[in-house]
Amino acid sequence: xxxxxxxxxxxxAMLASSAFAGGPLYIHDKTMQPYKWDTTKGAIPVYTDGGPxxxxxxxxxAQAFTIDYDGTAFLTIEQANxxxxxxxxxxxxxxxxxxxxxxxxxxAEKTGIADVNETNVDQIYNAENGYxxxxxxxxxxxxxxxxxGIPRNQVLGIAFPEWANEETGEITEAxxxxxxxxxxxxxxxxxxxxxxxxxxxxxxxxMSHSQANGQLTYMSAAYxxxxxxxxxxxxxxxxxxxxxxxxxxxxxMFPFINVRGAQGAxxxxxxxxxxxxxISDLYPTPDYKTSYGSISGTLYTKEGIExxxxxxxxRNLDNPLYDVITQQSGNLxxxxxxxxxxxxxxxxxxxxxYVLYTESIKAGGYPTRQTAIVSEAEYWNEGESxxxxxxxxxxxxxxxxxxxxxxxxxxxxxxxxxxxxYTPLVQxxxxxxxxxxxxxxGITGSVPFLYDSTKKAVFQLHPAGxxxxxxxxxxxxxxTKATVxxxxxxxxxxxxxxxxxxxxxxxxxxDLNGNTCGGGGTSGTNASYPWDMDDxxxxxxGTAYRDMDGNGNCQTSGKHEVVPxxxxxxxxxxxxxxxxxxxxxWVRADRVSGNGETxxxxxxxxxxxxxxxxxxVDTYSRFGARDISVMSADGKRIGFGSAQxxxxxxxxxxxxxxxxxxxxxxxVPFNHFFLGNLCAQGYTHETLVPLVxxxxxVALDATEDLSMISVRAGGLFSGIxxxxxxxxxxxxxxxxxxxxQGVVEASQSTMDNPFGLSANGSEMMGGLAGATISFAVDQNxxxxxxxxxxxxxxxxxxxxxxxxxxxxxxxxxHIND
Numbered sequence: 130x131x132x133x134x135x136x137x138x139x140x141x142a143m144l145a146s147s148a149f150a151g152g153p154l155y156i157h158d159k160t161m162q163p164y165k166w167d168t169t170k171g172a173i174p175v176y177t178d179g180g181p182x183x184x185x186x187x188x189x190x191a192q193a194f195t196i197d198y199d200g201t202a203f204l205t206i207e208q209a210n211x212x213x214x215x216x217x218x219x220x221x222x223x224x225x226x227x228x229x230x231x232x233x234x235x236x237a238e239k240t241g242i243a244d245v246n247e248t249n250v251d252q253i254y255n256a257e258n259g260y261x262x263x264x265x266x267x268x269x270x271x272x273x274x275x276x277x278g279i280p281r282n283q284v285l286g287i288a289f290p291e292w293a294n295e296e297t298g299e300i301t302e303a304x305x306x307x308x309x310x311x312x313x314x315x316x317x318x319x320x321x322x323x324x325x326x327x328x329x330x331x332x333x334x335x336m337s338h339s340q341a342n343g344q345l346t347y348m349s350a351a352y353x354x355x356x357x358x359x360x361x362x363x364x365x366x367x368x369x370x371x372x373x374x375x376x377x378x379x380x381x382m383f384p385f386i387n388v389r390g391a392q393g394a395x396x397x398x399x400x401x402x403x404x405x406x407x408i409s410d411l412y413p414t415p416d417y418k419t420s421y422g423s424i425s426g427t428l429y430t431k432e433g434i435e436x437x438x439x440x441x442x443x444r445n446l447d448n449p450l451y452d453v454i455t456q457q458s459g460n461l462x463x464x465x466x467x468x469x470x471x472x473x474x475x476x477x478x479x480x481x482x483y484v485l486y487t488e489s490i491k492a493g494g495y496p497t498r499q500t501a502i503v504s505e506a507e508y509w510n511e512g513e514s515x516x517x518x519x520x521x522x523x524x525x526x527x528x529x530x531x532x533x534x535x536x537x538x539x540x541x542x543x544x545x546x547x548x549x550x551y552t553p554l555v556q557x558x559x560x561x562x563x564x565x566x567x568x569x570x571g572i573t574g575s576v577p578f579l580y581d582s583t584k585k586a587v588f589q590l591h592p593a594g595x596x597x598x599x600x601x602x603x604x605x606x607x608x609t610k611a612t613v614x615x616x617x618x619x620x621x622x623x624x625x626x627x628x629x630x631x632x633x634x635x636x637x638x639x640d641l642n643g644n645t646c647g648g649g650g651t652s653g654t655n656a657s658y659p660w661d662m663d664d665x666x667x668x669x670x671g672t673a674y675r676d677m678d679g680n681g682n683c684q685t686s687g688k689h690e691v692v693p694x695x696x697x698x699x700x701x702x703x704x705x706x707x708x709x710x711x712x713x714x715w716v717r718a719d720r721v722s723g724n725g726e727t728x729x730x731x732x733x734x735x736x737x738x739x740x741x742x743x744x745x746v747d748t749y750s751r752f753g754a755r756d757i758s759v760m761s762a763d764g765k766r767i768g769f770g771s772a773q774x775x776x777x778x779x780x781x782x783x784x785x786x787x788x789x790x791x792x793x794x795x796x797v798p799f800n801h802f803f804l805g806n807l808c809a810q811g812y813t814h815e816t817l818v819p820l821v822x823x824x825x826x827v828a829l830d831a832t833e834d835l836s837m838i839s840v841r842a843g844g845l846f847s848g849i850x851x852x853x854x855x856x857x858x859x860x861x862x863x864x865x866x867x868x869x870q871g872v873v874e875a876s877q878s879t880m881d882n883p884f885g886l887s888a889n890g891s892e893m894m895g896g897l898a899g900a901t902i903s904f905a906v907d908q909n910x911x912x913x914x915x916x917x918x919x920x921x922x923x924x925x926x927x928x929x930x931x932x933x934x935x936x937x938x939x940x941x942x943h944i945n946d
Contacts, residue, residue, distance in 0.1 A: 156462070159295075159296070162298060163335055164293050164298050164300050165411055165412065166335075168227040168228055172229040172231045174260065174262070175231060176234050176264065177232060177234075178206075179192050179206055183202050185201055191205045191206070192206035193205060194266050195309040195310070195312040196269065196309075204312060211319070212322065212326050213264055214232050217232060217330065220327070220330060220408060223408050225405065225409040226409045226412045228408060233261070239259060246271065250276050254276070263305070265305065265307070270311065284308060285388060286305065286307050286308055287305065288304065288329035290334075291304050321391075323393065324386050324393040324395065327396065327399065328382060336411065337457075338384045338494060339382045339403050341383070342357070342374065346376070352800065358508075359507055362522070362523035364446075376390070376391040376392045377398070378450040378451065379401070380403045381401070384492055385492070403454050405476065406454045406474075409475070417475075419532055421475060421476045424528060425535050426441070426473075426474075426485070426538040427471050427472070428441065428470035428487065428540050429541045430544075431515035431546060434468055435471070436470045436542070437500065438457065438458060438500030440457060441455065441456050441474065441488075442485070442488050443477065445478060448478075457490070457495055457499075458470045460472065460495070469497075480529060482528075483527060484509075485508065485540070486508045487502055487506050487507060489502050502877055504542035504543045504876070504877075505874075505876045508522065508525035511526045513540060513541060516545070517543040517873050518871075522543060542874070543873045544874050545872075548921060549907065552904065552906075553903075554904065559602075559894055560602035561601075561603050562887065564664065564723070565606060566887030566888070567582050567608065568581055568582070570599075571602055572602055579630070580903075580905070597635065598613065598653060599612070599613045603659060603662050605662050605663065605664055606665075610629060610630060610662065612659035612669055613627075614658065617635075617637050621654060622644055622656050624638070624639060624644060625638050625671060627666065627669065638669060638701070639696070639702045640674070640702065641673040641694065645681070646681055648672070649684075656683075657672070657674070658673075660718065660720070661720050661721045663725035664725075667697060669721075671694055672694065672715070673692055674690060674691060675692060678690075691714070691717070692705070693707065693716050694718060705718055705740055706745050713732065716732050716738065723764075727741055727742075728740040729748070737749050737757075737769055741780045748769065752769070752771060752776060752778060753771035754776070754778075755770055755771060756828070757827055757829060761834055764780070768831060768838055774823055775838065775840065776788065789859075790860065791850070793808070793813070794817070797824040797847065798847060800847060800848045824842045824847070826842045828840055830885050832887070832889055832890040836857075837853060837890040838853070839883035840854065841881060849881045849882075849898050850863065851883040851895060855890075855925060858938065863875070863881070864879045867879060868946035869946055870939055878904075882895050882897065883895035891908055891909040893908060909923065912940045913932060914938075919941050920936070
């Protein structure tokens with residue numbers, strides 16, 4: 130028999146830890162079936178560890194699993210072995226599963242190691258010790274820290290099936306590491322930490338994480354409500370506190386656990402249908418499938434493409450918290466065979482009334498990468514379709530099956546195929562949108578990548594790979610050139626360069642210090658740092674570094690060492706002049722008009738400046754301009770946020786037009802971290818403005834004529850929303866914009882950072898603040914409701930004209946969304 134090592138460490142995170150757990154279901158590539166223990170060989174033997182010998186509180190000595198603050202045994206190895214035996218029994222006693230394991234000896238008896246610790250653990254891990262399950266006790270957490278490199282205060286346990294028969298996929302050896310250091314002071318009998326044992330042993334059996342009810346306890350809060358069905362539908366409960374749900378409803382295999390309370394003790398027991406079904410699917414008894422019903426289904430996008438990574442939940446209406454079963458779409462192929470939306474939910478109680486719905490996975494490692502719901506969460510019903518006008522998300526048909534019966538279903542994400550199209554780019558951090566509306570550029574880490582909306586594909590990078598870097602992303606109008614940074618001299622200091630996207634040629638554009646020093650950041654050390662380029666790609670602006678005091682640093686505050694530059698093909702790189710009062714930490718040039726004539730920038734954080742016709746203007750001092758500026762293609766008009774709202778400065782007439790703002794409560798929430806939702810407490814825009822001022826807004830991008838401007842509004846203490854100013858229509862936030870157009874794909878993940886608009890406003894790109902996801906929006910066509918009739922028109926021009934003539938913006942069925 131040829132053995133193979135099938136897994137690396139997966140862990141269970143403590144409640145509120147920043148480290149998410151990971152416990153995938155491992156698939157044997159040759160058979161495309163899960164790795165399994167061979168239960169025909171009888172009970173799998175379990176071997177337990179010892180521990181250091183320490184004093185006990187009664188004056189004796191004992192081997193310790195957990196040592197108290199005074200150096201005495203808090204939980205002994207004898208107590209840990211009882212917790213192990215109880216956890217073993219929980220999985221062994223599942224009536225519909227053939228799986229069984231029993232404690233049959235100690236690691237010391239099998240290997241001669243009396244206490245597995247950081248000095249000898251390498252004799253257990255990465256070594257074949259023999260058939261069975263090896264349970265190691267990490268008394269002081271030093272195995273976690275010194276062998277696995279994981280802080281002992283972040284992980285409660287690690288377990289995985291480690292070795293298997295390469296030909297058959299039979300698991301032959303599994304290991305677990307239980308963290309004895311992280312036992313709560315109140316857990317004198319090991320009952321609260323018991324849930325960790327049962328959970329980790331589930332991983333050793335090759336069970337994945339699951340999400341049935343755990344999120345209702347561990348992730349519910351006033352600012353993060355959780356639901357036991359599709360949010361907003363009749364009969365669905367909203368959970369904002371763990372106190373709303375009994376701790377014995379938490380599935381054992383949920384990826385979080387609270388070892389300081391009753392939740393940990395209750396996760397020690399295998400009593401929720403979700404856990405029972407998951408082990409029974411791996412190790413079924415002969416009559417399991419004939420005694421219970423099943424759902425066999427496929428999840429599709431609105432275009433009919435199979436979609437993996439979404440939690441599929443079957444909840445019994447008559448016993449909703451205990452008889453609930455989940456599976457992840459595509460979990461039996463893990464992306465190895467292309468798009469896969471298939472799922473099978475077994476173990477349905479005959480005659481039970483189950484509702485089937487989609488749900489995003491909140492946290493934890495799963496067999497297939499978790500994916501966002503690219504629409505709204507919804508129930509399955511007999512009239513299932515992708516058309517939101519026909520298939521209401523709350524429309525549900527209970528599924529009732531007999532023993533041995535399988536209900537075949539197909540479920541489609543809702544979404545219109547006409548009008549505005551909203552495409553998520555998962556794991557993509559896009560930063561710039563070409564004015565042609567067809568290409569975009571982003572960074573992963575510090576490496577730039579390109580996105581082509583015509584191909585719906587993110588594609589790789591410059592052939593030089595990580596050697597080409599970008600701190601921000603910028604392209605010219607037709608996406609034939611981009612700005613990047615590269616180390617051309619090999620001295621470890623990069624400089625700004627132009628990337629020809631057709632030939633992949635890199636052309637350095639120089640710096641202002643002879644490439645002797647630079648500023649440091651995530652993209653390394655660079656003597657010059659590009660921020661933007663004009664429509665032709667022949668003008669680049671950015672930040673350059675100079676060593677004015679001769680100390681070799683190039684970043685000394687107040688010494689004018691971090692300065693704005695302009696590069697042109699004819700003149701090369703020159704420093705832009707500025708005249709500012711007081712101590713200046715740094716000045717950068719970060720935007721250039723399409724024609725390359727007007728430049729805007731930032732002074733020491735948020736204060737805006739500009740260079741118009743070659744002359745420096747302190748727009749912050751003159752107009753209160755802050756954060757970011759946007760410009761018309763000819764550079765004659767500049768838009769920016771201010772304390773008085775969005776303003777447009779006409780540089781030819783030197784006049785300012787005030788465009789106003791989005792409105793508190795109606796368009797911008799005020800969810801204060803300490804004071805709660807002030808809008809729900811009766812405050813309005815008119816009553817909030819005297820207290821906190823107008824909603825802060827950052828201008829992000831604009832069409833070539835400034836007839837449409839995208840903004841980010843709000844802040845940390847209020848909540849963030851994206852918005853649009855549309856000349857002829859006024860202000861609208863993006864939730865309203867997409868909602869009225871029936872773009873249900875945006876209902877759960879509405880972009881709040883719309884950083885890119887095409888030249889005419891027919892395409893938009895944006896993201897979610899703090900998340901590595903971007904959205905490409907094709908809005909060439911949009912709807913108005915004209916006397917009760919939907920009309921699809923070109924956006925924005927024809928739509929604006931229709932609205933001005935009396936039509937309402939949006940589809941008739943969604944005007945009030």
